Amino acid sequence: MAAIRWNDLSVRTRRLITAGAVAEAALKAAVLIDLRRRPASQVRGSKRLWALAMIVNSAGIIPLCYFAFGRRWDEPAQP
Numbered sequence: 001m002a003a004i005r006w007n008d009l010s011v012r013t014r015r016l017i018t019a020g021a022v023a024e025a026a027l028k029a030a031v032l033i034d035l036r037r038r039p040a041s042q043v044r045g046s047k048r049l050w051a052l053a054m055i056v057n058s059a060g061i062i063p064l065c066y067f068a069f070g071r072r073w074d075e076p077a078q079p
Helices: 011-037 047-056 061-070
Strands: none
Touching: 011 047, 011 061, 047 061
């Protein structure tokens, strides 16, 4: 089975892949910025572990999990 090359893909497929990559990069950047600004008391788990997961992950699932489950909302954010 031969590998498919970028130039062999249709224009539509290339655009979809590019849009997905941009969306994933934006999500990762948003998470890393949020982790940097948020105190450790407002993060479920280790901030370092979340950051490592953002860098290693390539499926886009981890950034969504962080925004859904990784942040605490029970106490107000302090500057």
